[in-house]
Amino acid sequence: xxxxxxxxxxxxxxxxxxxxxxxxxxxxxxxxxxxxxxxxxxxxxxxxxxxxxxxxxxxxxxxxxxxxxxxxxxxxxxxxxxxxxxxxxxxxxxxxxxxxxxxxxxxxxxxxxxxxxxxxxxxxxxxxxxxxxxxxxxxxxxxxxxxxxxxxxxxxxxxxxxxxxxxxxxxxxxxxxxxxxxxxxxxxxxxxxxxxxxxxxxxxxxxxxxxxxxxxxxxxxxxxxxxxxxxxxxxxxxxxx
Amino acid sequence: xxxxxxxxxxxxxxxxxxxxxxxxxxxxxxxxxxxxxxxxxxxxxxxxxxxxxxxxxxxxxxxxxxxxxxxxxxxxxxxxxxxxxxxxxxxxxxxxxxxxxxxxxxxxxxxxxxxxxxxxxxxxxxxxxxxxxxxxxxxxxxxxxxxxxxxxxxxxxxxxxxxxxxxxxxxxxxxxxxxxxxxxxxxxxxxxxxxxxxxxxxxxxxxxxxxxxxxxxxxxxxxxxxxxxxxxxxxxxxxxxxxxxxxxxxxx
Numbered sequence: 001x002x003x004x005x006x007x008x009x010x011x012x013x014x015x016x017x018x019x020x021x022x023x024x025x026x027x028x029x030x031x032x033x034x035x036x037x038x039x040x041x042x043x044x045x046x047x048x049x050x051x052x053x054x055x056x057x058x059x060x061x062x063x064x065x066x067x068x069x070x071x072x073x074x075x076x077x078x079x080x081x082x083x084x085x086x087x088x089x090x091x092x093x094x095x096x097x098x099x100x101x102x103x104x105x106x107x108x109x110x111x112x113x114x115x116x117x118x119x120x121x122x123x124x125x126x127x128x129x130x131x132x133x134x135x136x137x138x139x140x141x142x143x144x145x146x147x148x149x150x151x152x153x154x155x156x157x158x159x160x161x162x163x164x165x166x167x168x169x170x171x172x173x174x175x176x177x178x179x180x181x182x183x184x185x186x187x188x189x190x191x192x193x194x195x196x197x198x199x200x201x202x203x204x205x206x207x208x209x210x211x212x213x214x215x216x217x218x219x220x221x222x223x224x225x226x227x228x229x230x231x232x233x234x235x236x237x238x239x240x241x
Numbered sequence: 242x243x244x245x246x247x248x249x250x251x252x253x254x255x256x257x258x259x260x261x262x263x264x265x266x267x268x269x270x271x272x273x274x275x276x277x278x279x280x281x282x283x284x285x286x287x288x289x290x291x292x293x294x295x296x297x298x299x300x301x302x303x304x305x306x307x308x309x310x311x312x313x314x315x316x317x318x319x320x321x322x323x324x325x326x327x328x329x330x331x332x333x334x335x336x337x338x339x340x341x342x343x344x345x346x347x348x349x350x351x352x353x354x355x356x357x358x359x360x361x362x363x364x365x366x367x368x369x370x371x372x373x374x375x376x377x378x379x380x381x382x383x384x385x386x387x388x389x390x391x392x393x394x395x396x397x398x399x400x401x402x403x404x405x406x407x408x409x410x411x412x413x414x415x416x417x418x419x420x421x422x423x424x425x426x427x428x429x430x431x432x433x434x435x436x437x438x439x440x441x442x443x444x445x446x447x448x449x450x451x452x453x454x455x456x457x458x459x460x461x462x463x464x465x466x467x468x469x470x471x472x473x474x475x476x477x478x479x480x481x482x483x484x485x486x487x488x489x490x491x492x493x
Contacts (some may be wrong), residue, residue, distance in 0.1 A: 017471050018388060019428060020466065045385070046384060046469060046473070062271075062382060062384035064291075092304075114338070134352065
């Protein structure tokens, strides 16, 4: 560092708590989840520190999902409106699915909307807009968006969703291949899976494992080994039957 | 003067009762904590941010913080505490809210609410302070953006002694003047976010008491930090051996 008085007080990937001093001196820069008060940079929430050159930021370890444009989420229909549906997004804010965004086909005005989506149905949808007041619009006229039928839905920590998906979806496709389940991971922390009941259980168990140990490097290999050993067990079990 | 030493065997007048804290004790809550100071036990559970109803309570500029202080019926000295809201619990809920307000930043959550429920299975004076300590751990555990962990302790005088962290016997001392001053402090700046008083105190003694309070608060703050780090420690260890491969973090 050019200025000897600047001191980093934490290491990259330490867990820090609100108010904790991350660095002293003007050489470091506060980014997401941190703030500067005079000479010091402090944590503005609970999280893992990352040091990128001179920039200090936090990766949240907990907290609610906040809707973001472009995210694919799994949502539940909670109300039927005049011209659309209100869906629960597993976040502080519910979203509206407008009639015109609901399907690629034409839905006539005044049609019985429950024929398309009834109360309690789940859909996968894309967030198309979020206003400053957190009014959220979702659309189903997008690739991958559909009504969810069958299978089961589990809730995971929204901060662990990137770990479950993996780089370019490597982790989730690994689970899909090993268990033969169909899996959809919503950014809002809801995961839908469908397959053989035993395989569904295994997939759920795997996802829980990733959620718990999400930050280990070489996680993909570890999960692969885990799935292989569990699959062998099930095979034996099937043969005994 | 008959009050010459602490009633519960503490060595010094600036000594606080034994403290302990644990984060994540209520699995269904978004964040939770238990904070114990002597015989006072405070549980805090945080729910939210979540939608706020009725609608007229919503603030379109920011999310709001709502605190609920409650003593359980069996939490007193053996007399049943009448359950349900009371004048006292409403006041304490309000001052707890105001003590925490300066650190939490809910501007990302307009129209939403963060609920903090604080329950006491056992009390022995200093409950509002214990409640604030538990609540700030629980809020951090819930991932709420906040600039600091508020720590609180009571200070005051008993007879002619200035002291910190009064227990019930000291608070109820009858043979001389007593002042009980709960304070909440933001450790990073030293600012006070709660200052109440029951009794009388001279200016000199007040300043002396507040100084002692600031020292005690530093101890409490380190216990709060420890509680949070312990809960998330697994992740820290796991991360340590992932240091070799960078770029494990990508946001999509």
